[in-house]
Amino acid sequence: MLAGRLDVATRTFGIDELAVPDPGPGQVRIAVKAAGVCLSDVHLIDGMLNPAHLTGDSVTLGHEVSGVIDALGPGVTGWQPGQRVLLLAGELDAAGRVLTRGVDYDGGWAEYTLASQTTLVAIPDDLPFEQAAIIPDAVSTPWAAVTATAATRPAQAVGVWGTGGLGAHAVQLLRMIGAAPIIAIDPLPAARDRALEFGADLALDPDDPALAKRVFAESGGLAVAFDFAGVPAVREQAVGCLAPQGKLVLVGLTDQPLTITGGTRFSYLQQQVLGHYGSLAVHIEELVALIRRRRLDFSRSISGVLPLASAADAIDRLAHKKGNPIRLILRP
DSSP states (O other): OEEEEEETTTTEEEEEEOOOOOOOTTEEEEEEEEEEEOHHHHHHHHTSSOOSSOSSSEEEOOSOEEEEEEEEOTTOOSOOTTOEEEEOSEEEOTTSOEEEBTTTBOOSSBSEEEEEGGGEEEOOTTSOHHHHHHIIIIIHHHHHIIIIISOOOTTOOEEEEOOSTTHHHHHHHHHHHTOSSEEEEOSOHHHHHHHHHHTOSEEEOTTOTTHHHHHHHHHSSEEEEEEOSOOHHHHHHHHTTEEEEEEEEEOSOOSSOOOOSOHHHHHHTTOEEEEOOOOOHHHHHHHHHHHHTTSOOOGGGEEEEEEGGGHHHHHHHHHTTTTOOSEEEEEO
């Protein structure tokens, strides 16, 4: 079978031919139907991110995966070949460590992949595989950030810095739960236009010298500012737009230090910085339930579908924001 593999030692990515894997105890084999391309995959390739628990020097990428159960390993119960599923983006190992699919163990940029039965979530027959694949990260990460980490409430003023793959979904989800106003900030005009289409009340350029003034005029100060960009300058700007007791939620990943210039003011106003990473199974299940009830539709999120053999092209398009993609999908 074909698989998109990264040699972590050399940061070399390629499409390799591998044997079809056999499921072990408690595992199932998935015939992959769709796999998302995430900025985290780009950062694994460029070296900004490093696997924490990978055994060996190479890994099949892909943590956003949907498909059909192809075979059951020993001891698997409650599942049958042919069932349509998505896969959680990670799991806990026996030592309690968080392992990420496509980072710490082989992921879904392949014709077939293995998954623990505990990481399967059944999906409706009318949910396209392309949309299902992006739920485990592109949708569930902002959903968990909005509802769990930030505990956002209706009518709270929020800001979303970076309206790419995660931020665009954050705008859509914030609109659904009733946050208001929703202010999107992105340097790309196309991304700002898209944020307005997804439900933002106002979209601003971060280079606007009057940005903070406009944010306060619109909102009186933000209850929550979400950083989906992972850029130090964004975090400094977002803190300056917070209301008293406002929260800055860090979702975008970066290897750069976090600094707050006005430390005394930050403490006086009792503001907070909260880190966020990924999501839990309950968040995936909540989203699937909302989709079943027609509360959510992610058809606009699929910016293109490419064959697995063109994974390098998808990586390049995302890394350089060619066409301003939300999510590109690989189809084996």
